[in-house]
Amino acid sequence: MTQAQMAQMAALYGPVAEDMILVDDLLESVKRVELAPLRRMLDHALAPRGKRLRPALVLLAGAFGDYNLNRLTPLGAAIELLHTASLVHDDVVDGAGSRRGRPTANAVFDNALTVLLGDFMFANAAEMVTRTGSLPVTRLFALTLMKMTSGELDQDAAAFDVGRDVQHYLWRIGGKTAALFATSTQGGAMLAGCDEEGVEALRGYGYNLGMAFQIIDDILDFVGDEAEMGKPAGGDLLEGTITLPALFYLEAAPRRNPVRRFLAAGDEREARLPEAIAAVVESDAIEAARSLAREFAERAAEGLAALPAGDARRTLDELGGYVLTRRA
Amino acid sequence: MTQAQMAQMAALYGPVAEDMILVDDLLESVKRVELAPLRRMLDHALAPRGKRLRPALVLLAGAFGDYNLNRLTPLGAAIELLHTASLVHDDVVDGAGSRRGRPTANAVFDNALTVLLGDFMFANAAEMVTRTGSLPVTRLFALTLMKMTSGELDQDAAAFDVGRDVQHYLWRIGGKTAALFATSTQGGAMLAGCDEEGVEALRGYGYNLGMAFQIIDDILDFVGDEAEMGKPAGGDLLEGTITLPALFYLEAAPRRNPVRRFLAAGDEREARLPEAIAAVVESDAIEAARSLAREFAERAAEGLAALPAGDARRTLDELGGYVLTRRA
Numbered sequence: 220m221t222q223a224q225m226a227q228m229a230a231l232y233g234p235v236a237e238d239m240i241l242v243d244d245l246l247e248s249v250k251r252v253e254l255a256p257l258r259r260m261l262d263h264a265l266a267p268r269g270k271r272l273r274p275a276l277v278l279l280a281g282a283f284g285d286y287n288l289n290r291l292t293p294l295g296a297a298i299e300l301l302h303t304a305s306l307v308h309d310d311v312v313d314g315a316g317s318r319r320g321r322p323t324a325n326a327v328f329d330n331a332l333t334v335l336l337g338d339f340m341f342a343n344a345a346e347m348v349t350r351t352g353s354l355p356v357t358r359l360f361a362l363t364l365m366k367m368t369s370g371e372l373d374q375d376a377a378a379f380d381v382g383r384d385v386q387h388y389l390w391r392i393g394g395k396t397a398a399l400f401a402t403s404t405q406g407g408a409m410l411a412g413c414d415e416e417g418v419e420a421l422r423g424y425g426y427n428l429g430m431a432f433q434i435i436d437d438i439l440d441f442v443g444d445e446a447e448m449g450k451p452a453g454g455d456l457l458e459g460t461i462t463l464p465a466l467f468y469l470e471a472a473p474r475r476n477p478v479r480r481f482l483a484a485g486d487e488r489e490a491r492l493p494e495a496i497a498a499v500v501e502s503d504a505i506e507a508a509r510s511l512a513r514e515f516a517e518r519a520a521e522g523l524a525a526l527p528a529g530d531a532r533r534t535l536d537e538l539g540g541y542v543l544t545r546r547a
Numbered sequence: 548m549t550q551a552q553m554a555q556m557a558a559l560y561g562p563v564a565e566d567m568i569l570v571d572d573l574l575e576s577v578k579r580v581e582l583a584p585l586r587r588m589l590d591h592a593l594a595p596r597g598k599r600l601r602p603a604l605v606l607l608a609g610a611f612g613d614y615n616l617n618r619l620t621p622l623g624a625a626i627e628l629l630h631t632a633s634l635v636h637d638d639v640v641d642g643a644g645s646r647r648g649r650p651t652a653n654a655v656f657d658n659a660l661t662v663l664l665g666d667f668m669f670a671n672a673a674e675m676v677t678r679t680g681s682l683p684v685t686r687l688f689a690l691t692l693m694k695m696t697s698g699e700l701d702q703d704a705a706a707f708d709v710g711r712d713v714q715h716y717l718w719r720i721g722g723k724t725a726a727l728f729a730t731s732t733q734g735g736a737m738l739a740g741c742d743e744e745g746v747e748a749l750r751g752y753g754y755n756l757g758m759a760f761q762i763i764d765d766i767l768d769f770v771g772d773e774a775e776m777g778k779p780a781g782g783d784l785l786e787g788t789i790t791l792p793a794l795f796y797l798e799a800a801p802r803r804n805p806v807r808r809f810l811a812a813g814d815e816r817e818a819r820l821p822e823a824i825a826a827v828v829e830s831d832a833i834e835a836a837r838s839l840a841r842e843f844a845e846r847a848a849e850g851l852a853a854l855p856a857g858d859a860r861r862t863l864d865e866l867g868g869y870v871l872t873r874r875a
Contacts, residue, residue, distance in 0.1 A: 254704075256700060256704035257700050257701075305666075312662055313659075331639075332640075334639055334640055335640060335696055335700045337662075338633075338636060339696040342669075342695075345685075352682065354682045358677035361674035364666070364673070365667060365674060368670055369585060369667065372667065373582055375660055375663065
């Protein structure tokens with residue numbers, strides 16, 4: 220980690236920031252495999268050091284009970300691995316060429332090997348979660364991957380389908396994103412031996428934070444800075460993924476509008492993309508989406524009331540603000 | 548199951564044949580998901596009823612201890628799911644169009660959705676194995692998928708590379724195939740509470756049977772009947788996978804030979820395939836490979852000596868003969 224990264228971690232993750240190095244160490248150990256082509260691919264896939272938000276949530280939730288790093292760290296690493304593996308496969312599925320300013324694994328190694336890389340990482344994540352020593356947490360983990368994959372599948376199967384509504388969108392991002400956030404906090408709480416009420420409060424917090432996170436992600440795909448995000452804007456729409464800003468726009472706009480024209484344009488879609496993005500950005504849809512994200516963040520914060528006050532709770536509370544204001 | 552299938556199951560799996568229906572029931576339950584596109588894909592992927600050799604091994608191993616079907620059945624179903632999921636991804640990786648006489652999932656649903664289908668099945672398999680109630684068996688399961696994926700990755704990465712030897716081939720099929728056979732018998736024995744010696748004897752049996760099984764598979768790709776196998780012969784070589792018959796042939800053949808010519812032919816490979824296959828088939832390589840398969844089957848049988856005699860042991864003993872003589 221660089222100095223700047225360490226300062227950001229300390230600001231974001233407060234009492235658990237220093238312990239995040241243990242998650243890093245476990246993730247590093249994953250790269251040490253004998254098979255050279257696999258080692259090269261793992262190096263590439265695990266190189267970009269993101270913010271590790273999900274492992275931080277595991278540790279923060281664990282701070283509400285018996286903060287045992289021997290159990291919490293493997294869950295944090297397992298969840299980060301699962302998240303990364305799912306990105307690796309999503310990039311294959313979407314044919315994505317870059318992510319966070321770097322070429323994707325499928326762009327470097329070809330699709331076939333990248334599918335197997337993702338499989339290996341899923342297996343490694345499953346192995347890692349068993350190191351928590353908890354069968355219920357391991358089971359929760361497997362169920363979460365089922366939800367994540369269902370959400371992704373639905374997104375792919377419903378591409379370019381304008382017949383879905385906001386309810387459907389929320390179900391999908393609940394599976395695709397919020398489920399893993401919820402499992403991070405729920406799993407951390409379970410490992411720390413929190414009581415049922417505490418586990419449920421932390422699960423709810425994670426779920427709502429994850430919903431806010433994904434809505435902001437979907438907004439950034441319209442309004443974000445390409446350089447900061449490391450990928451071109453409008454990628455969702457180009458793949459036919461109709462996210463909340465587009466949904467709100469379509470609900471409010473007249474029947475003939477640039478987004479519908481884009482979706483119906485077939486081979487000429489790419490040319491019509493800038494017009495469609497501009498229409499959404501200039502409408503009230505972005506603010507409406509942001510307002511729903513805020514609502515989820517508020518629900519997350521409200522849920523914390525059931526938990527004992529202290530550094531961990533304050534840090535979770537502030538993470539809601541970070542999720543809403545992040546720019547990449 | 549048809550009458551003929553039931554008769555074959557009874558002949559092959561003796562004392563556990565009737566209980567195999569419970570594995571079927573669990574696998575049927577996996578198809579009951581809400582998401583329609585996923586349901587269609589699961590129906591397709593789980594429709595062909597194979598011999599369920601791996602789940603049968605789980606139950607047979609379990610018969611050497613506390614034969615508790617509440618724990619053994621989920622492991623059997625989990626292993627069959629894992630096996631099927633890995634075939635689904637392998638077919639994407641290899642771009643295979645048919646398997647056992649049916650179009651592959653990737654041929655019907657496109658690669659992107661099929662990657663996610665496989666992911667869902669892996670997750671479902673992981674969830675299923677936690678139903679055994681055993682964290683050590685769940686952990687073994689995850690480690691097995693790591694080995695399987697490493698074997699597949701190596702196969703893909705080493706395609707068309709004639710620099711590998713028999714040792715390397717055996718390592719690869721050990722991961723790709725024998726690991727899951729070994730986990731079937733080891734896991735069954737662990738769930739049944741067998742003592743360490745029993746677990747190790749059954750693990751060794753499964754491993755050696757799996758090695759024999761894969762070598763025969765690789766032989767059938769040269770000499771098998773296309774109608775019985777439901778896929779064209781020579782598929783391995785066409786993908787650049789140099790299996791044992793080809794390896795033995797290359798070891799014995801002069802430097803200039805039809806297999807080397809095929810491997811070096813680049814775009815014109817397909818035209819040179821029949822010549823390459825014929826060369827291997829007409830050589831002593833097939834018999835040499837068969838002899839090594841027999842050796843592994845004999846090792847499997849010898850390992851059984853450490854186990855108590857009875858129906859289960861006799862059935863395992865006879866499975867070695869089946870594996871050697873199967874035609875598809």
